[in-house]
Structure formats: C-alpha cells, structure tokens
Amino acid sequence: MSLLPVPAIRIVCASKSFNRRARALDNVSATIHAGECVGLLGASGSGKSTLLRSICGLERLDGAHSAVEVFGQSLQSGGTLSPDIRALRRQTGIIFQQFNLVGRMNVLSNVLTGLLPRMPLWRSLSGRFSPAEQLQALQALESVGLADYAFQRASTLSGGQQQRAAVARALLQGARILLADEPVSSLDPETARRVMDLMHHLNRTQGMTLVVSLHNVAMARRYCDRIIALRAGELVFDGSPMELDDSRLRHLYGSSTEELLTDHNPFETPPQTPLLHALQAAA
Numbered sequence: 241m242s243l244l245p246v247p248a249i250r251i252v253c254a255s256k257s258f259n260r261r262a263r264a265l266d267n268v269s270a271t272i273h274a275g276e277c278v279g280l281l282g283a284s285g286s287g288k289s290t291l292l293r294s295i296c297g298l299e300r301l302d303g304a305h306s307a308v309e310v311f312g313q314s315l316q317s318g319g320t321l322s323p324d325i326r327a328l329r330r331q332t333g334i335i336f337q338q339f340n341l342v343g344r345m346n347v348l349s350n351v352l353t354g355l356l357p358r359m360p361l362w363r364s365l366s367g368r369f370s371p372a373e374q375l376q377a378l379q380a381l382e383s384v385g386l387a388d389y390a391f392q393r394a395s396t397l398s399g400g401q402q403q404r405a406a407v408a409r410a411l412l413q414g415a416r417i418l419l420a421d422e423p424v425s426s427l428d429p430e431t432a433r434r435v436m437d438l439m440h441h442l443n444r445t446q447g448m449t450l451v452v453s454l455h456n457v458a459m460a461r462r463y464c465d466r467i468i469a470l471r472a473g474e475l476v477f478d479g480s481p482m483e484l485d486d487s488r489l490r491h492l493y494g495s496s497t498e499e500l501l502t503d504h505n506p507f508e509t510p511p512q513t514p515l516l517h518a519l520q521a522a523a
Contacts, residue, residue: 255303279464333410343395
C-alpha cells in the first residue's frame with residue numbers, strides 16, 4: 241500500500257482536437273500536488289485554456305488514453321466524464337478573465353451562487369439562502385477585502401474588485417483547487433498585482449492548490465513554485481521558474497517569446513517620459 245500523498249490533479253495523455261489541422265492539446269501529462277502554486281505559461285493559442293477547462297470537466301478530452309483525476313478520483317477518462325462529475329466539480333473553483341458575475345445582482349448574491357452545486361434542485365431554483373449561508377458569503381467577501389461592497393451591484397465594481405468577488409465565490413464553494421484562466425490579463429498592472437497577491441495568499445495560508453494560466457513570464461516567476469509551459473498544445477517545460485530563464489524561453493518559443501517578455505511588468509516602475517517627469521516636478 242502506497243504511503244505517498246494523493247496528487248491534487250493528475251493529467252494523463254491529455255489530447256484534444258477542435259479541427260483536423262491542429263491539436264489544442266497533444267499528449268500532455270502532468271501531476272500537481274496539493275498546495276502547489278503552478279503557473280501555466282504559453283503564448284496565445286498554446287492550449288492553456290483548453291487544459292484548464294479539461295481539468296474541471298468543462299472540456300472533454302478526445303484521446304483514447306486521455307484522463308484527468310482529482311484527488312485520486314477519475315474526473316474523465318477516454319472522453320467520458322465521471323458519473324460523479326457534479327460532486328467532483330465542487331472541489332474545483334475556476335475564475336476567468338471575464339469575471340462571469342451577474343451585473344444586475346449585488347455582490348453578495350453573486351458570491352452565494354458558489355453554493356448552488358451543493359444545493360438540492362428545488363432550493364437552487366428558488367434562490368433562497370439561509371442566514372448561516374449568507375454569513376458564510378460575507379466572511380468570504382471579508383477574506384478578499386470586499387465586505388463593504390456586499391450589497392452593491394456587481395456591475396459597479398472595478399475589474400479588480402470583480403475578480404476578487406469571483407475568488408470569494410470559489411471560496412464559498414469550498415473549492416480545494418483554484419484554476420485561474422488569464423485572471424489578470426484585462427487588469428492594469430497595479431490591480432493585477434493585487435489580485436495575484438490575493439490568490440497567492442490563499443494558496444499559502446489555506447493550502448488551496450492554485451493553477452493559474454499566464455502569458456507574463458515575470459509574473460509566473462514571482463508567484464509560482466513551478467511552471468508548466470505549453471507550445472502548440474505540447475508540454476515543452478515543467479520545472480522551477482528559475483530554470484526557465486530568458487535564453488531557454490527564446491529557445492522554446494522563438495519569435496513568440498516577445499509576447500511573454502514584452503508585456504508590462506507589474507513589479508517594475510514604468511519608465512518616465514520627459515513630459516511626465518516635468519508634470520511630476522511641477523506638482
């Protein structure tokens with residue numbers, strides 16, 4: 241009997257095709273352990289989003305030997321989802337670049353939707369939540385710094401605040417794994433840093449396994465324990481961020497490297513133009 245801990249995520253020979261010309265994923269295998277913070281790196285079209293969607297069962301893999309396991313339980317195998325897919329999805333929260341909040345609903349109600357997968361059908365249709373459940377939602381909002389916005393319409397929040405509300409929803413869901421698909425690509429550098437700080441804090445303090453897809457290598461190096469890099473659907477690197485230096489990055493990605501390197505680094509002070517310098521001196 242093995243005494244090794246059960247991996248949080250096990251991906252075996254993941255393959256997916258949307259057309260005959262190219263594969264979105266081509267025989268990708270990886271094991272992610274509980275509590276790891278993993279950066280999924282790659283240029284646009286590398287297969288990052290498809291892999292994340294496959295991990296939570298939103299995308300069915302089509303390889304005969306393709307499989308995904310979550311905490312030792314089969315989520316999908318050979319293109320067939322597990323009969324227990326609904327229960328397995330509760331363990332995985334996923335946030336997207338688009339936030340996916342209902343703008344006309346207040347923030348608290350949006351966060352409470354994280355409970356719907358665990359509720360009986362009649363309760364989910366009624367949309368009624370107990371005082372204890374509402375308190376849990378408020379506590380989740382408190383943990384992401386949004387308790388004061390609980391009764392404000394979600395559409396009035398900034399992009400960073402909406403992303404934090406999406407994280408609170410995943411917390412209320414009771415997710416043990418957080419998948420984040422380009423969660424900061426539409427945010428300004430300072431807001432992006434704050435959102436990444438929040439997710440990294442949850443990873444460190446609550447032991448939540450974090451897999452975040454990025455196309456900014458500086459961000460991946462700063463926050464992630466490990467980087468898994470994809471190129472044209474294939475896994476081309478799996479290791480420490482320090483091993484993926486700029487030289488190796490150029491070797492792997494060629495002309496696409498600039499997309500990963502030239503995005504504004506949110507951890508550096510942007511260069512000052514002469515006009516900006518003069519305005520700041522006059523202020």
